[in-house]
Amino acid sequence: MIVFLIKRLANAVLVMLAVALLAFLIFRFAGDPVELMANEQMSQADRIELREKLGLNDSFLTQFGRFVGNAAQGDFGISYRNGQDVMKLIAERFPATMELALVATVLSLLIGIPLGVITAIHRGRWYSEGLQFISIIGVSLPSFVVGILLILVFAVTLGLVPAFGRGDVVQLGWWSTGLLTPSGRASLLLPSLALALYQITLVMRLVRAEMMEVLRSDFVKFARARGVPRWRIYFRHALRNCLMPVVTMTAMNFGSLIAFALITETVFQWPGMGMLFIQAVTFLDMPVMAGYLCIVSFIFVTLNTLVDIAYAVIDPRLRDATR
Amino acid sequence: MTEHLSSAVLDVRGLCVEFPGRHGTVQALSDVSLSIRPGEILGVVGESGAGKSMTGLAVQGLLEPPGRISGGEVWLGGRRIDQLDDKQMQQVRGRQIGAIFQDPLTSLNPLFTVGAQLVETIRLHLKLSKADAKARAIQLLKEVGIPAPEARYDHYPHQFSGGMRQRVVIALALAAEPKLIIADEPTTALDVSIQAQITSLLRRLCDDHGTAVMLVTHDMGVIAETADRVAVMYAGRLVEIGPVAEVLKNARHPYTRGLMGSIPALGRRVERLNQIDGSMPRLNAIPAGCAFNPRCPEAGPRCRKDRPEPAPVGTGVAACWLNAGGVL
Incomplete structure (x- = not known):
């Protein structure tokens, strides 16, 4: 190890x-x-x-x-544009993007996994097929279209939530969070949903495919023959055997969520790193771009490494293979 | 006959299983009757597709839909179980019927320790505390001959060899002291040297606990060594059933004789291995009369017209016109 x-x-x-x-x-x-x-x-x-x-x-x-x-040491120089420390600029914007990506990931798992399990168990029923069909739309719609549609329906027409911005934030040390204020939470809803929709469909389709595979395996039949109740087989024996690819995909995509949240951030005027990067590009602000590149890559690499370690924790077989 | 049946652990009467499909319904099992007494090992043999595994699955209520029991009755310990719903069957499976599958490599969940899987099975069926269940799990591992059971309790399936894994599977089957164990090809995936250990383990457990065993296999050698009685299946039907020694020496059905004849005897040189000509009919194209008639060297006109019913012959039962008034 x-x-x-x-x-x-x-x-x-x-x-x-x-x-x-x-x-x-x-x-x-x-x-x-x-x-x-x-x-x-x-x-x-x-x-x-x-x-x-x-x-x-x-x-x-x-x-x-x-x-x-x-x-x-976290020193990427100073911004060409306004002479501020690059690291400080990124650190100010980082929590906004991080919160957005985290909430989107949690949403995608909370919604995607149960939907995947249910469509796998009840395949062939009308609601499973319906969800499958809707998920194709979810996969193929670009996130800025989803974002704009969500704004149109929930912010403009229904007026339920704000259309842009982060709402009120609370400072916790250097971290600013919108999770602690009602307006912050309301503002988070639409962008995270827009960002998560693609993830939800991916997780659902992945879990469904894996579940159907695992449910055919001998140990599931053997568990039935041991008298293990159905739901326990689905959610304890089978689901855990599906989690490996889900963990991989979620972790990998978490990096992408952070990196490519810039589209969602632009649509929702979300003051995150993506917006910072877009501004830096328009001003040819090299230190900010270099800093952004390094930070995002660092997040990617860290996640990948953690995924590999998580593998070894989830699957005991790999623990021995890598010893 | 009647008191024999009432003392049986498992009593299957006229069991029929069918699979409705696009091209009509396939009759996978047709009128299968057999019974097993406490402490008895009944071997079930036949070619692949003869319905031997299907019989085991039907008894456990584990037929894959759309397969279903379309006729007959299954009695377990005096209680009819073929009409129970899935929830009620959950309490039968594992509690009253233990199962052993063919491939020990794939029948254990790779992500849970064997201890966890044993405790899960024990606590599903017996009201034991966690500590007591663990003690029982270790006791079971010891009983099936796993060295250092306390240490092995926390190991994962992949840390066991094939033979040891099959012992774990047997421990799982025994977890709740079932009256009946259905072992589906328990030795087929194992090395020959390990096979003998597993079959003698089954024999010993059967004798110690008075457990009845339905031993499904295509290996006549395993049957000859282990079973008390043997049931021979062909094309979803039972062709012969009787004490092992009697069936081996003095088979009443031509198919059984052919099956015995295809086992090469030791110490005797043969030019050609004996074989039964042709192959078993597909289940959707079973010939009229006796299912075996196209391949049977002794078949007569009656065999092509009427289906023979299983009838007592000597110490067993056979379904053949030869024993029931001739083939003409």
Whole structure:
């Protein structure tokens, strides 16, 4: 288990280094940073001095090493746009995106798993087939369309919940949460649902497919022959054997939810990292883009590593194989 | 005959099973009658598809829909069980009928320790505290011959070898002291050396607990070693039933004789292995009369016209016109 952990961690570090290299290269491809920062009045001497001060005359490796060293300490420099610390900018926006993605994930599991189990058990009934059909729509509708439709129905026509923004937030240390205020919770509802809809259908279809597979297996028949009640077989014996791919997919997609929440965030004017990134792109704000890239990749890599470890916890067979 | 039946643990009378399908209804079992007394092992043999596993499943109420019992009665310990609903059958399965499946590799849930699966089965059927159930689980593991049962209690199925896993499955079947165990090809997936251990374990448990066993197998060797009586099935019908020694030596039905003849004898060189010509008919194309008549070397006109009923012959029962007034 320890060897396995070390291997996985070494893997993760390598991937992060590769990502850092990419993020670092953004600076070099996007033109001369001195030109971007300098204004017209700057003399040539000032420019050379600035270049020296920024360390741009050092070798590529030295610069990359410095970038990685700083990034590892959470220092991505300052924003070109407003001169603020990049890490601080991201940290301000991070809780909003995180809450959105978390709530969406919880929704997708709470709704998707039972629906998957039920459609697997009652396959062929009209409601199972109906759900299957609806889920195809859910998979194929782009999230901005879902978002706009939700706004139209629940915010504009029915006026039940706000159409945009985060509502009131409460500060818990550096974390700002909308979960503790009524307006925060109400604002969270539509965007998280829009983000979760695709996940719900994915989880449901995955659980359904896995359940049908597992229900055919011998140990399910044997459990019936031992006199285990039906529901206990479904939810204890069979469902647990389906959870592996669900855990993988949920964890993997959690990364995507955070990374690609930017569409939902744009539709709902949600003040998260995605909005920050979109603004950074329009202003060619390199440090923010590099910082965002590194942070999102870090979340991805961390989740992947955790999934691998979770595998070993859920399935005892893997525990031995990796020993 | 009557007191024999009343003392039986399992009494199956005229059992019929059918599978309605797109191309008409298939008769999977037709008029199968058999009984097993306490402490007795009844071997059920036949080719694949003869209905031997189907008989076991029907008794347990585990037929896969749309399969259903379309006729006959199943009595277990004096209680009719073929008409119980699923909930009532849950209390019969595991409690009164233990099951052993063919493949011990797949019949245990890989994600739970064997201890957890044993305790689950025990506590479903017996009112025991967790601690008592655990003690019983360890006792069961010990009884089926698993070394260091206390340590093995916390192990997962994949940490056991095939033979040891089948012992765990047997422990699970015994968990609630059922009156009857239905063992469906319990040794088929195991090495030959392990097979003998498992069959003698079954024999011993059967003798110790007075449990009746329905031993479904296609292996005549296993039957000869283990069973007290043997039932031979063909195309969903029972063709012969009787004491093992009698059936082995003096089979009354030509199909049984063919089955015996296809076992090569030791120490005798044979040019060709004996075989029964042809193959068993598909269940939707069973010939009129005796189902075996197209392959039977002794068949006569009557066999092609009328179906023979099982009738007492010697110490057993056989369904063949040869024993019931001739084939002409």
